[in-house]
Amino acid sequence: MNASTGRRRRTVRDWIVDFTIFLLAVGFGLALAVEFPDPPHGEGSPYTAVDLPLWLSATEQVIALAACVGLWWRRRWPVELAVVLVLLSSVLTLVSGAMLIALFSLAVHRPPKVSLSVLVLAVGATSVHAIVRPDPYSPFLVDFLLGVAILGAVTGWGLTVHHRRRLVESLRDRAVHAETEARLRAEQAQHQVRESIAREIHDVLGHRLSLLSVLAGALEYRPDTPPEQVARSAKVIRESAHQALQDLREVIGVLRAPVGELPQPTMADLPQLVAEADDVGARVELSREHEEPVPDRVGRAAYRIVQEALTNARKHAPGARTRVRVAGGPGEGITVEVVNDAAAAPPDHSAAGDGAGQGLVGLAERVSLASGRLEHGPTDSGGWRLSAWLPWPS
Known part of the structure; x- marks a missing residue:
């Protein structure tokens, strides 16, 4: 050019x-310049050259x-x-x-x-x-x-x-x-995956760190705690901190790897989640009213709902009794309900962090993406109720 x-x-x-x-x-x-000798009709022809x-x-x-x-x-x-x-x-x-x-x-x-x-x-x-x-x-x-x-x-x-x-x-x-267009679609999919990972970081680490905050606060404000309880709390703190580090390593590995997924919990991990809450004195009761195995996608969403609800209960109603109920079946959907009583002690607002209120926003988005419904609000007895319905294909 x-x-x-x-x-x-x-x-x-x-x-x-x-x-x-x-x-x-x-x-x-x-x-075209070549001349032929004689016209075909002879002299006087109208076609003479x-x-x-x-x-x-x-x-x-x-x-x-x-x-x-x-x-x-x-x-x-x-x-x-x-x-x-x-x-x-x-x-x-x-x-x-x-x-x-x-x-x-x-x-x-x-x-x-x-x-x-x-x-x-x-x-x-x-x-x-x-x-x-x-x-x-x-x-x-x-x-x-x-x-x-x-x-x-x-x-x-x-x-x-x-x-x-x-x-x-x-x-x-x-x-x-x-x-x-394919490249833009791939970039958009990658962006969505990174957003999903960011939400998982909030859910997983928020739950782990809230356990650490509650246990550390209990040890700080109750110096007369029996040695057995101190040792038990220290064990939970150590295990939670170790698990939080493991979660961070998994997240960093997913972000570095070209292809990969963050390991996701299922409904089978719900009893362990409740047991961890019991270890910090949250008094959580679990009621499961379904017989058939829950699909992984539905179970993962239900697990995150319970996890966020327990985290909020520990922040705003420490020591209150909490009831978790999971019921439903194929075709009718699954209902996840978490209800906690009024707080037995004043909440420690310093442990809530600057992201207070963001958990419910994330839950609403998660439930909406799953084509479900989310309800939450105070109860007549001064506690808090969170209820979500998720579709369960037959």
Whole structure:
């Protein structure tokens, strides 16, 4: 590409094609310049050849050669060159070859509307040529129809090449668009996975760290705690801290790996979650009223609901009795209900952190994505109730 003019630089293929076309146009002109000895009908026939003066014949040959040379610029000025050669072909026979090539090139490089308009002009020039320079070997009508047929064939060939190139370009653009769209889709999916991982970090680590906060606070404000209880609390703190570190390692591994999923809990892990809450004195009761195994996707959502509800209960109602009920079946859905009594001690707001209230927002989003329903609010006895319904396909 030439930076100063913005035109494409000729390639080796372009030079070969242009030189071949130049020779073809010159050969076509030489073939038309051959004179046959006698008309078929003898002297006095209406089809007698018209003899041109020597100077006019020489001028026509020079113009025809210039027309062949002008084909080298047919890509830069296809319309102008085609129109000039069409007008010259109305009176000069030897430029017919260059005119046909220019007409073909015009049909290839310009819209069909332009090439068809020049074709109409060429048909008119053919009729003029048939009158001014009649063929001594064929009548006017045959000469005219043959010229129109040749013009139509050349233009039709050029239009076919033009539409084929447009089709190839369209398919190429479509392939590029599809590739770009696929890349954007992959990036969007990756972004959604990272958001999902971020939510899992909040749920998992929020639960673990709330256990640590409650146990540490109990040890701080109750220095007279029996040694057995201190040892038990220290064990839970150590195990929770270790599990939190394991969760962080798993999350970092998922973020680093090109493909991977964060290990997800299921309904089978619910008793362990309740047992951990009992270890810190939360007094949690679990009631499971379903017989068939819960699907992993539904069980994972139910586990996260219970986990977030227990975390909120420890933050805002420490020491209160909490009841967890899971009931349902295939086709009717599964109901997860967590109800805690009024707080037995004033809540420690310093342990709630700056993200207070974000857990319920995340739960609402999770339940909504699962096509379920979420309800929460205070009870008449001063406690808190959280209830969620999730679809369970039959």
